[in-house]
Amino acid sequence: MYTCGPTVYDYPHIGHGRKYIMDDILRRVLEQIEGYEVNHVQNVTDVGHLVSDADEGEDKLEKGAKKSGKSVWDVARFFESEFQKDMDTLNILKPTTVCRATDHIPEQIALVQKLVAKGYAYDTPEAVYFDVYTFHDYTKLFGQKLEEKLVKSRDEVREGNYKKHPADFAVWFKRIGRFENHTMHWDSPWGDGFPGWHIECSAMSIKYLGETIDIHTGGIDHLATHHPNEIAQSEAATGKQFVKFWIHHAFLMIDGAKMSKSKDNFYRISDVENKGFSPMDLRYFYLTAHYRKTLNFTWGALEGSRYARQKLINEITVLENQLKTEKRTALSNEKLQKVNAFSSQIKAHLCDDLKIPQALATFWDALKSNIPSADKLDLIYDFDTIFGLRLREDTGKQFQKISDIPDSVKLLVSEREKLRAEKRWDESDVIRLKIESLGYLIEDTKTGSNLILNSKKSLK
Ligand SMILES: [Zn+2]
Numbered sequence: 001m002y003t004c005g006p007t008v009y010d011y012p013h014i015g016h017g018r019k020y021i022m023d024d025i026l027r028r029v030l031e032q033i034e035g036y037e038v039n040h041v042q043n044v045t046d047v048g049h050l051v052s053d054a055d056e057g058e059d060k061l062e063k064g065a066k067k068s069g070k071s072v073w074d075v076a077r078f079f080e081s082e083f084q085k086d087m088d089t090l091n092i093l094k095p096t097t098v099c100r101a102t103d104h105i106p107e108q109i110a111l112v113q114k115l116v117a118k119g120y121a122y123d124t125p126e127a128v129y130f131d132v133y134t135f136h137d138y139t140k141l142f143g144q145k146l147e148e149k150l151v152k153s154r155d156e157v158r159e160g161n162y163k164k165h166p167a168d169f170a171v172w173f174k175r176i177g178r179f180e181n182h183t184m185h186w187d188s189p190w191g192d193g194f195p196g197w198h199i200e201c202s203a204m205s206i207k208y209l210g211e212t213i214d215i216h217t218g219g220i221d222h223l224a225t226h227h228p229n230e231i232a233q234s235e236a237a238t239g240k241q242f243v244k245f246w247i248h249h250a251f252l253m254i255d256g257a258k259m260s261k262s263k264d265n266f267y268r269i270s271d272v273e274n275k276g277f278s279p280m281d282l283r284y285f286y287l288t289a290h291y292r293k294t295l296n297f298t299w300g301a302l303e304g305s306r307y308a309r310q311k312l313i314n315e316i317t318v319l320e321n322q323l324k325t326e327k328r329t330a331l332s333n334e335k336l337q338k339v340n341a342f343s344s345q346i347k348a349h350l351c352d353d354l355k356i357p358q359a360l361a362t363f364w365d366a367l368k369s370n371i372p373s374a375d376k377l378d379l380i381y382d383f384d385t386i387f388g389l390r391l392r393e394d395t396g397k398q399f400q401k402i403s404d405i406p407d408s409v410k411l412l413v414s415e416r417e418k419l420r421a422e423k424r425w426d427e428s429d430v431i432r433l434k435i436e437s438l439g440y441l442i443e444d445t446k447t448g449s450n451l452i453l454n455s456k457k458s459l460k
Pocket residue numbers: 003004005201218226230
């Protein structure tokens with residue numbers, strides 16, 4: 001399994017979290033339900049990814065370096081480590097192999113040489129380009145006609161561009177013209193320069209996984225350019241099918257809008273933690289939508305996920321306590337069948353194109369059913385090895401019950417309810433902040449009633 005990894009020029013945001021958690025669940029399902037041994041390779045893009053996927057603009061890493069005043073290498077290593085920290089925070093399994101583009105320059109040069117020798121790529125004064133018209137099936141992944149792609153990119157064609165066709169893409173950039181001061185550069189048969197972004201994925205996936213791989217994942221934004229380019233490069237070079245199964249993850253929206261720094265709706269994992277949420281609440285939130293469906297993030301929805309996850313944790317506490325006094329007895333045939341039916345239904349959902357929301361729903365049904373406590377507990381622990389919500393680790397942490405809440409806080413809650421009923425949102429938000437500053441969090445339920453869940457301090 002090859003998963004397109006991060007371009008390490010900035011902090012990861014919660015949209016990245018969704019993509020990598022979906023890859024993580026896929027891997028866990030393949031390993032733990034299907035019984036496969038997964039060789040999971042993920043790249044780190046630390047050179048050659050331009051601001052536009054269509055060879056326009058500057059290198060993202062150079063841009064990041066300018067912005068921070070650090071060297072390109074420092075920027076790359078810093079954000080690679082920030083990325084890894086966030087992945088650990090989200091309980092995402094480390095890929096079997098993590099490979100950096102800059103550690104694989106000879107492999108990329110060798111692949112470009114092969115493409116030039118076979119007539120798929122051509123040398124120009126500014127770059128070596130892949131000629132999309134030489135590859136029989138360039139458009140097969142995204143289904144768009146090449147002519148449409150040409151029209152679309154025609155506006156963006158730069159002056160002095162030596163491309164034969166606008167859809168051709170760079171496999172090697174030369175250190176001249178707009179790139180004459182490019183910091184990262186290597187010798188090549190075409191002179192001093194650096195690899196295009198797409199070639200690293202072909203070169204490294206061939207190196208670590210062979211010429212044909214089973215699964216390749218990436219964001220839906222890679223469907224029209226990056227992945228068709230990977231296919232073209234790999235299949236032109238090897239003459240073999242590159243990927244058997246493609247998985248494309250849909251986007252995360254924020255309050256119904258696209259996440260962007262200018263809109264101030266750009267959240268990092270640490271922003272979620274700073275608001276008093278556990279990263280595992282975010283993980284639960286990601287599980288509430290299918291990977292091919294756009295998921296809309298709101299703070300309210302995240303509170304809903306926190307509520308659900310805490311219910312699971314509370315359930316574990318109750319079940320564990322029950323089991324201290326109850327003995328595990330042999331199941332009746334009927335109960336045994338019921339337990340097995342729940343378990344295989346959850347697995348069936350997960351193995352059916354990762355229907356995680358359905359799997360979660362069945363999981364909740366099982367917990368509400370009359371199967372014995374011990375079996376419920378087994379079910380929770382078993383499936384948490386796939387959901388990855390760290391339920392066992394967080395059980396036993398003290399969550400306050402409503403009855404433990406001081407009167408002063410209860411008063412604020414009822415004040416806020418009144419304001420909400422009158423749709424005085426701004427004022428109700430002020431009270432919410434007051435309540436939060438006292439260490440409590442509010443859950444707004446569908447019926448409008450408010451529940452206080454726990455103390456912020458007890459969460460961490
Ligand atoms: Zn890639």
